[in-house]
Amino acid sequence: MRSVGTKMSIQKDHDTGASFISRDSLHTKEKMAEETHLTELPGKRLREEAAKENGGVSVQMEESNGVAAPAECISTIIPGWFSEISPMWPGEAHSLKVEKILFQGTSDYQNVIVFQSSTYGKVLVLDGVIQLTERDECAYQEMITHLPLCSIPNPKKVLVIGGGDGGVLREVSRHSSVEKIDICEIDKMVVDVSKQFFPKVAVGYDDPRVTLHIGDGVAFLKAVPEGTYDAVIVDSSDPIGPAQELFEKPFFRSVAKALRPGGVVCTQAESIWLHMHIIEDIVTNCRQIFKGSVNYAWTSVPTYPSGVIGFMLCSTEGSAVDFKHPINPIDAEYSHVNTKGPLRFYNSEIHSAAFCLPSFAKRVIDSKTN
Amino acid sequence: MRSVGTKMSIQKDHDTGASFISRDSLHTKEKMAEETHLTELPGKRLREEAAKENGGVSVQMEESNGVAAPAECISTIIPGWFSEISPMWPGEAHSLKVEKILFQGTSDYQNVIVFQSSTYGKVLVLDGVIQLTERDECAYQEMITHLPLCSIPNPKKVLVIGGGDGGVLREVSRHSSVEKIDICEIDKMVVDVSKQFFPKVAVGYDDPRVTLHIGDGVAFLKAVPEGTYDAVIVDSSDPIGPAQELFEKPFFRSVAKALRPGGVVCTQAESIWLHMHIIEDIVTNCRQIFKGSVNYAWTSVPTYPSGVIGFMLCSTEGSAVDFKHPINPIDAEYSHVNTKGPLRFYNSEIHSAAFCLPSFAKRVIDSKTN
Numbered sequence: 049m050r051s052v053g054t055k056m057s058i059q060k061d062h063d064t065g066a067s068f069i070s071r072d073s074l075h076t077k078e079k080m081a082e083e084t085h086l087t088e089l090p091g092k093r094l095r096e097e098a099a100k101e102n103g104g105v106s107v108q109m110e111e112s113n114g115v116a117a118p119a120e121c122i123s124t125i126i127p128g129w130f131s132e133i134s135p136m137w138p139g140e141a142h143s144l145k146v147e148k149i150l151f152q153g154t155s156d157y158q159n160v161i162v163f164q165s166s167t168y169g170k171v172l173v174l175d176g177v178i179q180l181t182e183r184d185e186c187a188y189q190e191m192i193t194h195l196p197l198c199s200i201p202n203p204k205k206v207l208v209i210g211g212g213d214g215g216v217l218r219e220v221s222r223h224s225s226v227e228k229i230d231i232c233e234i235d236k237m238v239v240d241v242s243k244q245f246f247p248k249v250a251v252g253y254d255d256p257r258v259t260l261h262i263g264d265g266v267a268f269l270k271a272v273p274e275g276t277y278d279a280v281i282v283d284s285s286d287p288i289g290p291a292q293e294l295f296e297k298p299f300f301r302s303v304a305k306a307l308r309p310g311g312v313v314c315t316q317a318e319s320i321w322l323h324m325h326i327i328e329d330i331v332t333n334c335r336q337i338f339k340g341s342v343n344y345a346w347t348s349v350p351t352y353p354s355g356v357i358g359f360m361l362c363s364t365e366g367s368a369v370d371f372k373h374p375i376n377p378i379d380a381e382y383s384h385v386n387t388k389g390p391l392r393f394y395n396s397e398i399h400s401a402a403f404c405l406p407s408f409a410k411r412v413i414d415s416k417t418n
Numbered sequence: 419m420r421s422v423g424t425k426m427s428i429q430k431d432h433d434t435g436a437s438f439i440s441r442d443s444l445h446t447k448e449k450m451a452e453e454t455h456l457t458e459l460p461g462k463r464l465r466e467e468a469a470k471e472n473g474g475v476s477v478q479m480e481e482s483n484g485v486a487a488p489a490e491c492i493s494t495i496i497p498g499w500f501s502e503i504s505p506m507w508p509g510e511a512h513s514l515k516v517e518k519i520l521f522q523g524t525s526d527y528q529n530v531i532v533f534q535s536s537t538y539g540k541v542l543v544l545d546g547v548i549q550l551t552e553r554d555e556c557a558y559q560e561m562i563t564h565l566p567l568c569s570i571p572n573p574k575k576v577l578v579i580g581g582g583d584g585g586v587l588r589e590v591s592r593h594s595s596v597e598k599i600d601i602c603e604i605d606k607m608v609v610d611v612s613k614q615f616f617p618k619v620a621v622g623y624d625d626p627r628v629t630l631h632i633g634d635g636v637a638f639l640k641a642v643p644e645g646t647y648d649a650v651i652v653d654s655s656d657p658i659g660p661a662q663e664l665f666e667k668p669f670f671r672s673v674a675k676a677l678r679p680g681g682v683v684c685t686q687a688e689s690i691w692l693h694m695h696i697i698e699d700i701v702t703n704c705r706q707i708f709k710g711s712v713n714y715a716w717t718s719v720p721t722y723p724s725g726v727i728g729f730m731l732c733s734t735e736g737s738a739v740d741f742k743h744p745i746n747p748i749d750a751e752y753s754h755v756n757t758k759g760p761l762r763f764y765n766s767e768i769h770s771a772a773f774c775l776p777s778f779a780k781r782v783i784d785s786k787t788n
Binding site: 392 | 508509512513536553720726760767772774776778780
């Protein structure tokens with residue numbers, strides 16, 4: 049999962065006339081409106097407009113678990129398919145075939161959908177954006193967790209910001225040195241839905257070392273006593289909308305303060321194929337705040353836009369951290385944690401490989417980190 | 419590009435009623451027909467059926483360069499978008515927004531489309547499958563070429579099978595040690611279309627060391643005198659249909675025979691996320707034929723299914739080849755080849771990183787190579 053609450057909006061494609069729901073933000077709404085004739089419509093009108101404009105094409109919805117799944121809650125581009133369309137990745141869309149809608153609800157923060165896909169298992173969607181599928185969630189969860197935790201000796205106290213599905217918790221809890229795991233997730237519905245539909249992900253909550261805090265991650269971090277954590281993992285949404293703060297200097301300062309000297313942070317940091325300009329800014333900010341190491345890593349996640357996702361890995365002043373050469377391997381340890389199953393993606397080799405960047409990205413990122 | 423000629427067929431989705439064109443093969447046709455109610459319809463009937471069954475939805479086509487671009491030549495899922503749907507990756511589709519169809523034709527081997535996309539530049543499509551986009555072609559072309567050529571000292575004679583767009587030639591020609599580059603592409607239309615619409619890719623043909631052979635790669639290889647080449651690069655399509663031979667033992671035997679002792683081959687080898695069973699077979703076959711090294715590498719290509727593509731890298735008996743540690747770096751060399759622009763993706767670090775596999779793939783592949 050890579051999202052906390054974001055604002056939902058309804059968007060119209062000016063060429064095709066297709067209407068769909070996408071994630072957007074107050075910050076970028078005006079700009080997007082100019083480009084794409086963004087309009088907000090109430091649900092009912094959307095359904096009618098979509099039906100009219102798409103020549104009667106609409107998603108076949110089913111009721112399940114007593115929850116109605118009306119047509120406006122899923123992109124209506126391909127009948128029977130979910131299409132992920134967003135101004136964050138204009139001009140492209142990834143679609144998954146829907147077998148059955150299992151859950152649909154609206155929390156205080158976002159629209160939440162769970163569906164059974166044909167070939168990717170169950171899928172969690174927040175505000176129209178795929179957060180995880182059973183088939184490939186291992187790549188994201190294992191990498192965002194073990195890249196930081198395998199880079200320091202004996203991590204004891206770990207904080208997760210976001211990550212309400214519990215997948216990062218599952219991975220953190222593989223580390224036997226860890227004594228305390230705090231998680232601060234803004235949206236309780238995400239936690240509940242994950243426990244109901246993704247037991248192999250939410251299994252992370254079963255660990256007695258875990259304490260769940262429902263609330264705003266930024267506020268939580270501000271209240272943390274200085275030097276509390278060995279590692280902070282920020283499993284955040286994209287930096288437009290409510291999560292924007294999580295990519296800016298004040299937030300990074302709070303993280304640095306919450307970490308012990310030589311502590312580490314790992315934060316979701318977008319795709320080098322789609323968002324190099326955002327990554328440039330994040331790297332520049334991190335370089336100013338974190339006086340230890342500042343590194344960018346990336347990995348393959350087929351159901352994320354462009355098929356990859358990146359991570360910023362930084363350490364505070366203190367014992368030097370060489371992220372590229374993990375000193376706390378977990379490879380052999382997985383046999384001891386039967387309830388979580390073996391590691392499916394992460395190993396020490398792929399840890400080091402994640403820091404090797406294509407030339408076009410390396411040139412930009414190196415110029416900001418050196 | 420990753421395709422040579424394959425047989426086109428028309429497919430119907432039994433749930434959605436949508437019709438689309440996809441690549442298929444005689445070998446798998448019966449099986450697919452059972453699963454998806456595969457039917458073959460003449461073009462006109464398809465157009466009518468598609469219009470009727472999709473409630474009037476169809477791709478808006480334009481005429482360009484005097485070439486008509488009828489609706490049956492592109493997937494008709496999203497009006498104004500190209501959707502890549504295939505039985506090779508059921509239940510998912512990647513779509514690109516179409517600005518303009520630039521070319522559409524049918525060769526003796528396949529259906530050929532070039533369109534201008536909104537955000538990925540010009541796109542080459544063969545039988546409904548994206549072969550290259552201007553935005554991300556660098557990743558595939560540079561990796562399939564430099565992974566083998568940077569692993570051996572002073573490559574002099576190189577053979578390319580497939581790769582009619584010229585992108586692999588462009589990359590091979592960066593190597594100053596190379597004296598002779600043969601290419602055998604089955605479909606002249608691909609060559610001509612690339613020269614017309616993708617000059618920065620087809621620039622590879624300008625090199626005087628290149629000799630183009632239009633014909634069947636399997637037959638060409640059989641006629642090659644033993645020990646001719648230092649390297650063979652197989653830029654092939656998926657192993658259903660005409661390209662199936664390129665993944666089987668007799669073909670690999672021809673390649674091994676055509677290579678000098680200690681020579682290397684690099685062949686397109688599918689996605690670890692989608693086709694592990696195919697990869698298992700390829701690895702097993704290669705292990706039996708190639709008595710030097712046998713390795714699997716992978717890289718990110720956003721517009722290929724699952725966002726990644728893999729390569730088999732093998733060497734014949736002779737001087738040992740350690741693919742994971744390139745001994746013939748090209749990183750600094752690109753400044754001398756101005757007409758081709760700098761390397762955008764490949765460097766020595768990402769070369770080595772490409773051989774580091776996720777645990778789920780490593781377990782399977784290691785069990786076949788050791």
